[in-house]
Amino acid sequence: MSHKPKVTLTMCLAVPGEILSITNSTATVDLGGIKQDVRLDLVEDTTVGHYVLVHVGYAIQLMTPAEAKETFALFSEYTAALEQELEDS
């Protein structure tokens, strides 16, 4: 017996990105190949080259490069597995 919600909101996604440049409180961030402008209001002491976790256009946490790369590696692992599955089917 599972209790499924009637309407599911799925906005809790967040992805890591590397800060490429900063102008005032807005950074241009590389989200694994996609560039996006991200606000830095919620994090402290960020600079170019830092990795941040991005949620709805805001950096919500600093990440180490190792942590970010771990996440990117997981993403590419799933993408590869998915492509393999599509090829096999």
Place this chain on the structure above:
Amino acid sequence: MPDRPISPIHVCGTHEQAITKHGIRSLPPDKLEVLSGPGLRTPAEDIDHVIAIAKSGATILTYRDILRVPGSKMSLTDARAEGADVRIVCSANDAVRRAEQSADDIVFFRISFETTTPSNAAVLMNQPPPNFSIFASHRLIPPAMDTLIDDGLDLNIDGFIAPGHVATIIGTHPYERFAKMGYPIAVAGFEPIDILFAIIMILRQIRGGEAMVENAYTRAVNDSGNTKARELVDQVFEVVDAD
């Protein structure tokens, strides 16, 4: 171990989506059943209020996933079909930019847990233009867990898979009182391996007769969370009962 399926519960719609998408319920043995908590539900009256605001002439900006959430009579999609000006944005900051470029009244509507609320606080602290306002419908996870425990007596809750990005903001400490109540807690990310890792942590705790807060998502969550984000939220918003 009890003589029934072990049933950890998650409380987040994004966890439910990941669990369903990756078929996680089909992986473990029958003795394990992952329950789905309420997720983030928008009260119908909030949708009704926002539709009324739209029909009074304001432009509503919101995130895509909320458009089909039903109010008591209609959803925002239905209201749009009837002529209400409802548009999609990707960020509270985008909403402010639209307001700066518009002479119309702009109302940004988003319900959120702790993860998204700080961005709303940030835009309000940055002196948005006078034609910009937020219809705030924010919720907190720990009280939602209390409600599940108090009202969910027909559920056998054997532990909580806690939403990782909420913990990015609030840290892991707010979950400690649930561990003290006897519930194993694992803070989980949203990749399937994160969720499986959290389930293993909960099972190990149950087997060891323990209940504590563990972090299965250390790459995005530290124990103290994001202090700056919480301070901003405290400056802008006040916690009240949802009803």
